[in-house]
Amino acid sequence: MSDLEIFRAEARAWLEANCPPSMRGDAPNAADEGAEVVWGGRRATYENPEAELWLDRMAGRGWTAPTWPKQYGGGELSADEARVLSQEIARIKARPPLFSFGLWMLGPVLLEYGNEAQKREHLPKIARGEIRWCQGYSEPGAGSDLASLRTRCEDKGDHFLINGQKIWTSYADQADWIFCLVRTDTTKKHEGISFILFDMASPGVEARPIKLISGSSPFCETFFTDVKVPKENLVGRLNGGWDIAKRLLQYERQNISSGGFGGGAGVELEEVAKRYAGEAAGRIADPDLRVRVAAHRMEARAFALTVRRLEEDAKAKKGPSPAVSIIKYEAAKLNQDRCELMIEAMGLRGLGWEGDGFAPAEISATRSWLRSKGNSIEGGTSEVNLNVVAKRVLGLLDHQ
Amino acid sequence: MTSALNEEQILLRDSARDWVREKSPVSAFRKLRDSGDVDGFERAAWREMCELGWSGILIPEEFGGSGLGYRTLGLVLEETGRTLTASPLLSNAIAATGLLLGGNAEQRQHWWPKLADGSAIGTLAADEGAHHAPERIALAAAKTGSGYTLNGEKRFVPEGGTADLIVVAARTGGSAGDEHGLTLFLVEGNASGLSRRPLKTVDSRGAADLAFRNVELPGSAVLGSAGDGFALLDGILDRARACLAAEMLGAATQSFETTLDYLKSRVQFGQAIGTFQALQHRAAKMYTDLELTRSCVEAALDGLDRNVNDVPALCSLAKARAGELWHLVSNEMVQMHGGIGMTDAHDAGLYLKRARVAEALYGNAAFHRDRYATLMGY
Structure with a gap:
């Protein structure tokens, strides 16, 4: 057995033994209001005590920040080991123990630009979820x-x-x-x-x-x-600070992208389309909607394949490439398309605001659709991301 | 997940890149087109490609090939696609694939060495109309004693005018529209009763219409088993789709790069037109589409090599996206070049013309969206 396979076996056994039952299953969408998501911090409260337990166990192992050095609270895993770990986490559908701008954005930048005292002060607290x-x-x-x-x-x-x-x-x-x-x-x-x-x-x-x-x-x-x-x-x-700021934006855009907006948690578009717009012989009955759902799902698949390919590239090159800007641009577009298709499939049931007249999933579709309009604005507008691609990837010059 | 290229693959890709640059630039294709050649490819160039081992990439070593697989073939097709190299490379590989999926020992022994060394050219004849529709196949194969008699037509067969081996999908049962009742046959190009009419298509390649009039075949000509050939045909078509998508990805990449160079060099209003944001954003979107399509094509080819279970969906994804991508990029290539892009002297038109033919072959985006939705259960 290769070292990597030994690591896989160990990780699998540890996750099986340590991930509490209520921390498994479809991950909540962090953008959903009221979703039970652990952000940590001084004022953290845990409705579910197993959420805190899961965070403590993962942080104790250094696996909230798998690739960071051990001295800063990380797991010091190689890129290959980290990939195996994420595969094993996905295998049992273990939820992320911690959502954290510290983990996703500040940490990587401090590792690169911070001085020793700053790393020692801040990184372990980020990895343990103590400071938000x-x-x-x-x-x-x-x-x-x-x-x-x-x-x-x-x-x-x-x-x-x-x-x-x-x-x-x-x-x-x-x-x-x-x-x-x-x-x-x-x-x-x-x-x-x-x-x-x-x-x-x-x-x-x-x-x-x-x-x-x-x-x-x-x-x-x-x-x-x-x-x-x-x-x-x-x-x-x-x-x-500007170089650090740009570097952090790359991590932010990369992170937005690998999680995606909305993430596709919960109900699938094609099921909603069948339920609300009708089903005929196993197909979405409205042929126009069916084609547009398929086109969207295919683009989402292409996107997921691309995220994975660029992640492999980034690991090989030790850092995100400017090409991640296409990912931020595409992630925003996809989620907006998905939200539009979702409320379209629901018809007027997808345009409820609040109250008993609508199912919670319908209200959520409405709210998510409205919220998704910000996806192409936050973290760099789509236009700015296209500028970044044009200039830094394609080498086109500024207009004089 | 797509695996990284190994050394052998990198070597082969680089040698393909060098060969294409030296021996088969777009000007070679233009010269072929202007010569009025009806074969649709240059024999001497094809011989060199065979000598480089490209015709045997899918064929096992003991039959004269290298058995390197689909991802490797895709790398070569990407390079030849860049310069619109016209050759039987893809059709030949599809015939070899047919033998891989459905051939018996005797059939393989007879054809593989010839397909590998270039002494025979192979192709697939599936469609009978202007739109890709494998279930609508009507060409009749009537059982006669121990053999079959074929009557009917195949349209727009790539390399149809020159192929020595034609994998023909015919109907031994059911009726047009049914998936059951299909049988695949190995038909020799010089079979008695087979007539071929070369077509002048917009891409100047070697497509032909084939007419079968009482073509007599022995029982040993059946590829796979009689009566339930649809799955075999579908498997062959998926490989054709993924490989064609690789050629299209290469061509679309070149269309884009040529256009990008023009955006950087063409000066109007005192500056390069590539400084205008209206064009920058369109270029950036094309780049995004290119990257997304590359992921799909690599995943499909890799999936074929590793025999993953959602190969059909991945191949439909790759072909649909490659079609849409090149459609967009070939249009933008003409538009962004302005007047010069409309002239026959510029290469943009050559890319545009091939783009549309490749888009329609083995199913356009509409066909594959429908297929994808069906495969996914909606």
Whole structure:
């Protein structure tokens, strides 16, 4: 038996023995409101005690962050072992023990750009789910043109002083710490940005939730008024934050993509189409809808195959390639198409807002459809992602 | 999951790339077209391809081939597709596949060495109308003593004018529209009663219509078993679809790259037209489609080599996507080149013409969407 097969056997046995029964089955969709998803953090609450147990066991093994070094709370697995582990996790349908911007975005960037003290301080707490992070990127005047951000960070000798406003900060009202882009030089654009970390409990931080067209949302407006931040919280060099910011966006887009938006959890489109629009001889009775469902499902298959292929590439090259921008673009398009087809198949039953007149799955379809409109805006608009592909992958130049 | 290429595959792909660049650029295809040749391919070039071992990629070593499989053949077809190389490579491989899936020892012994060394050209004759519809096959095979008599027609048969071995799908029972009652036969190109009419199709390849008038075949000409040949035919067609998709992927990639070069070099309003966002976004979307299609084609070919159980769905996915991809990219190739793309002197038209024929062969996207939905149970 090869070393990898030995690892597989061990992983399989450990997962079988340690994954609690209620942590198996179709993963909840993190974007679904009210879905039982573990985000960890200082204020974490567990309706299901097995969710906490599962997190503790996986974190104890280092498998919340399988490829990170052991000294930082990871499992120090090779790329091949990590792939085997994810296959074994999928085999028993074990749910992710932890949803975390720290794991997906900040961690990989700290491993690359953080100093030793920062890695030792933050990575183990991320891996154990002790600290929940949020992302301070967009501002009211800096959306697609992110580098025009204005949140001011001044050097006050023994500390930094931060003043400004962020927007679309996911879960800012529940996060413990923030990784934040700030302006440290007002005379330059990209070269005047720094990447800094601070505690959301610091005096002067305020987060206000934003209500979306879908009824609610994880997003907040976040205000900073004379927030004092220790100097050692700067990641990388002063005014050198833009490269780190872009790197983190690659991880964010890669992560959005491998999970996909919506993820296809729960009811399948073709079953909904059969149930609501009729079935004839085992087929969706409406031939036009049937063809469009098939076209969508085929594109989703092509997408899943591509995500896997690019992941293999990324492992071989040790990092995401700019081509992940096509994945973010495509993931958004696919989920929007899926949501549109879902409510179309349901007819007016797919356009309920609330109340007893509609089944919960119907309300959920409506809300998911509305929420999906943000998929092509958040994490870089589809237009910005196409710009990235045109410039960085295809080598087309900027218009003069 | 697609496995990484091994050294042998990389070597073969690189040698194919070199050969195509040196011996078979698009200008070679253009020259062939302008010569009015009815075979639809250059004999000398095909001989070289056989000498390089490409005709034997699917054929086991003991029969003169290399037995390297579908993914490997796909790599070569991608390279030949890039320059629109016209050759029997694909049709020949489809005939070899027929023997792999349904041939007995005697049939293999007789045909495989000839298909491998190029002394015989093989092809598949399935469709009888303008649209791919394998269940609608009507060509009649009547049982006569120990053999069969074939009467009917096959249309648009690739390499139909030159093939020495034609795998013919015929009806020994049931009626057009039924899946049961099909039987596959190995028919020699010079069979008495078989007449062939070469067609001038828009892609200038070697397609022909075949007419069977009392073609007498011995019982030993049956490929597989008589009466239930649909599954065998479907298996052969799936391999044809995946391999053709590889050729189309190569051609679409070249169509895209040629267009991208033009976007970078053509200057209007004082700058390269590729700096305009309207064109940048269309190029980026085409690139996205290319990457998605590549994943599907590689997964289908790899699935065939590893004999995974959803091969039919993967092959339909690959063929549908390759068709839609090249359709889009060939249209954009003409549009983004502007007036020059409309001229016969430019290659864009050659890609556009081949794109539509390849799209229709073995089922267009509409055919495969319907098939995919049926396979998936809706």
